[in-house]
Amino acid sequence: MNIYVLLKRTFDTEEKITLSNGKINEDGAEFIINPYDEYAVEEAIQVRDAQGGEVTVISVGTEEAEKQLRTALAMGADKAVLINIEDDIENGDQFTTAKIIGEYLKDKNADLIIAGNVAIDGGSGQVGPRVAEILGIPYITTITKLDIENGNVSVIRDVEGDSETIEASLPLLVTAQQGLNEPRYPSLPGIMKAKKKPLEELELDDLDLEEDDVEAKTKTIEIYLPAKKEAGKVLDGEISAQVTELVQLLRSEAKVI
Amino acid sequence: MARKFLVLGEVRDGSLRNVSFEAIGAAKLAADGGEIVGVLVGDSVQNFGDELIQYGADRVIAVENDQLKQYTSDGYAQSLLAVIEQEKPEGIFFGHTALGKDLAPKLAGKLESGLISDVTSIEEEGGNIVFTRPIYSGKAFEKKIVTAGVIFATIRPNNIEPLAKDESRSGDVSTLSVDIKDLRTIIKDVVRKASEGVDLSEAKVIIAGGRGVKSEDGFEPLKELAQVLGGAVGASRGACDADYCDYSLQIGQTGKVVTPDLYIACGISGAIQHLAGMSNSKVIVAINKDPEANIFNVADYGIVGDLFEVVPLLTEEFKKLKVNA
Numbered sequence: 001m002n003i004y005v006l007l008k009r010t011f012d013t014e015e016k017i018t019l020s021n022g023k024i025n026e027d028g029a030e031f032i033i034n035p036y037d038e039y040a041v042e043e044a045i046q047v048r049d050a051q052g053g054e055v056t057v058i059s060v061g062t063e064e065a066e067k068q069l070r071t072a073l074a075m076g077a078d079k080a081v082l083i084n085i086e087d088d089i090e091n092g093d094q095f096t097t098a099k100i101i102g103e104y105l106k107d108k109n110a111d112l113i114i115a116g117n118v119a120i121d122g123g124s125g126q127v128g129p130r131v132a133e134i135l136g137i138p139y140i141t142t143i144t145k146l147d148i149e150n151g152n153v154s155v156i157r158d159v160e161g162d163s164e165t166i167e168a169s170l171p172l173l174v175t176a177q178q179g180l181n182e183p184r185y186p187s188l189p190g191i192m193k194a195k196k197k198p199l200e201e202l203e204l205d206d207l208d209l210e211e212d213d214v215e216a217k218t219k220t221i222e223i224y225l226p227a228k229k230e231a232g233k234v235l236d237g238e239i240s241a242q243v244t245e246l247v248q249l250l251r252s253e254a255k256v257i
Numbered sequence: 258m259a260r261k262f263l264v265l266g267e268v269r270d271g272s273l274r275n276v277s278f279e280a281i282g283a284a285k286l287a288a289d290g291g292e293i294v295g296v297l298v299g300d301s302v303q304n305f306g307d308e309l310i311q312y313g314a315d316r317v318i319a320v321e322n323d324q325l326k327q328y329t330s331d332g333y334a335q336s337l338l339a340v341i342e343q344e345k346p347e348g349i350f351f352g353h354t355a356l357g358k359d360l361a362p363k364l365a366g367k368l369e370s371g372l373i374s375d376v377t378s379i380e381e382e383g384g385n386i387v388f389t390r391p392i393y394s395g396k397a398f399e400k401k402i403v404t405a406g407v408i409f410a411t412i413r414p415n416n417i418e419p420l421a422k423d424e425s426r427s428g429d430v431s432t433l434s435v436d437i438k439d440l441r442t443i444i445k446d447v448v449r450k451a452s453e454g455v456d457l458s459e460a461k462v463i464i465a466g467g468r469g470v471k472s473e474d475g476f477e478p479l480k481e482l483a484q485v486l487g488g489a490v491g492a493s494r495g496a497c498d499a500d501y502c503d504y505s506l507q508i509g510q511t512g513k514v515v516t517p518d519l520y521i522a523c524g525i526s527g528a529i530q531h532l533a534g535m536s537n538s539k540v541i542v543a544i545n546k547d548p549e550a551n552i553f554n555v556a557d558y559g560i561v562g563d564l565f566e567v568v569p570l571l572t573e574e575f576k577k578l579k580v581n582a
Contacts, residue, residue, distance in 0.1 A: 011393065013510045013511070013529070013530045013533075014529055014530070016396070016529070017393050017396040017397045019397070024392075024393075024397065035511050036511070093371065094362070094372065095365075095366075095369070095370075095371065098366060120393070120394060120510050120511065121392060121393055122392055123374070123375060123390075123391065123392060123393075123394060123514075124372075124373075124374040124375065125358050125362070125374060126361075126362040126365070126366075126372055126374060127362075128362075129330070129359065129362035129363045129366065130362050130363070130365070130366035132363070133362075133363050133366035133367055134366060138330070138331065138441035138442050139330065139363075140442055141358065141359045142355065142359075144504075154445075158355075158505060159355045159447075160354065160355045160456055160457070160458065160505070161449075161450045161456075161457070161503070161505035161506075162447055162448065162449050162450055163447070163448040163450055164444050164446070164447050164448075165444070165445045165446040165447075165448075166442050166443065166444050166445065167442070167443045167445055168441060168442045168443070169441075177504075178504045178507065178511055178512065179504040179505075215405075216371070216404065217365075217369065217370055217371030217372075217403060217404060217405040217406055218371035218372075218373060218401050218402065218403050218404060219401065219402050219404050220399050220400070220401050221387065221400050221401065221402060222399065222400040223392070223397060223398070223399045223400075224397065224398055224399075224400075225396075225397050225398075226395065226396075226397070226398060226536075226537065229536070229554075229555055229557075231554070232541070232543075232553065232555075232556045232557040232558055232559055233557070233558050233559070234548070234553060234556075234558075234559040234560075234561060235558065235559065235560050239560070239562050239566055239567060239570065240570055242560050242562070242567075243560070243567060243570040243571050243574050244574060246542065246558055246560060246571070247571070247574045247575065247578065249558055250519065250540065250542070250558070251578075254519075254539075254540045254557060254558075256462075256518045256519040256539065256540045257486070257519070257575070257578070
């Protein structure tokens with residue numbers, strides 16, 4: 001089976017966000033594989049181990065994303081592709097990323113494409129469904145279980161806490177929800193092997209794309225940090241008196257009850 | 258400049274979701290006096306048309322078909338594309354719900370348009386419709402505009418005020434017949450896990466538990482409090498990882514991002530990942546044994562104490578309030 005994983009390099013969830021010159025300050029920040037994409041990598045490896053085939057991990061970004069791709073290779077993916085847009089695109093959006101990935105995948109005969117359901121930085125959750133639309137294949141988002149038998153797929157989809165059992169056939173794109181699996185840590189031999197696994201680096205030119213073809217359909221005009229919250233009121237006294245006071249405050253001061 | 262906007266009215270469990278009314282409110286802000294057209298999709302949904310109009314839609318188009326009994330991205334996309342083709346709107350708004358998140362990117366992709374997801378406010382600035390949305394799970398915000406194609410947006414629940422319901426409003430509810438074919442995904446079964454009734458993303462009150470609840474049973478007092486307040490129960494990653502509750506309840510940078518009117522954090526330490534998911538709640542109450550817990554830094558009100566003592570007392574106190582009201 002020909003399996004592709006869409007992977008994004010994101011800020012570590014522990015990072016505080018600061019701005020410099022109106023942009024998110026990346027200096028000194030730790031980067032990780034987007035946690036939802038980690039589930040996608042793990043699932044792809046499990047499907048390959050059960051069904052045979054090959055797992056290729058794709059990322060659109062800068063050359064720094066090589067580190068996250070190597071991690072995916074160390075987990076067990078077979079190949080990686082980095083589409084480096086650093087020199088070509090200043091302000092891309094989800095259309096841009098999806099168009100590039102779609103262009104790359106259009107002649108690859110992917111059977112299964114797995115992505116995270118959302119990236120924890122931009123948080124838009126658009127790229128998966130947009131790629132499926134470009135490729136003309138069906139998709140199922142936020143899945144928590146994936147079974148494949150003879151090309152028939154059965155998934156469980158998380159719908160705001162409800163679970164839908166959905167049937168489809170390959171080729172198919174799915175996006176991973178938390179609970180799909182428990183991503184493995186790369187083993188030491190895995191890390192050693194990953195260094196020798198193929199990692200192809202491409203630019204827009206290699207995909208016969210012009211900058212105009214992938215021009216964003218949206219524009220960010222401002223980024224700002226939320227107003228800092230003032231320190232709250234920690235109550236004191238007997239617990240029962242505190243509870244009474246709290247209810248009073250919620251009614252009369254905060255007016256939320 | 259007056260513009261025409263479509264708003265999808267989302268029906269769940271036999272009624273329109275509140276976020277659909279909020280999306281109409283959002284469309285009113287964007288349309289600048291232009292027409293708001295409500296859209297309903299399903300097997301039998303026409304009867305919800307009047308309610309959309311009472312909440313501000315000028316007229317409603319219903320696409321009805323037996324194949325649309327359950328949501329599928331293919332069926333809904335075919336329906337909405339037909340409506341978009343007929344109406345040629347400036348934009349179309351959805352709730353930022355499981356359905357909106359699944360469907361809007363497909364349509365925006367098909368129409369090579371910009372989509373702004375998870376919108377928390379809208380304003381007009383120099384002829385542009387400017388959308389504000391959280392990034393990094395609310396650690397920062399960005400303002401965006403759509404520069405090409407149809408203006409797509411999904412509206413986060415609980416952030417944009419709906420218009421007051423006006424039962425004297427009336428308008429045309431028409432149907433559009435669409436040929437639904439080639440559904441490539443088939444829903445075989447639906448298991449309801451969210452038995453609590455109130456949906457976490459739309460809840461006005463959330464009672465959330467962390468590692469401090471200690472067990473699955475430890476969530477019981479939280480559920481009782483949620484019930485008294487008509488709220489929903491949520492959890493931190495710690496509680497989910499420890500198997501005290503289902504991952505569908507998780508609030509945080511992974512998990513749901515929520516903005517209720519009242520968030521009561523019980524036995525939650527306040528890791529930065531959790532704060533990202535809830536710190537934009539209007540009022541935050543923290544209950545924790547550890548006075549140094551980080552959650553107190555974002556809380557409006559804090560009680561240092563054992564949640565198993567505080568929460569039941571709180572439930573009793575709110576019950577009294579209800580009786581006296």
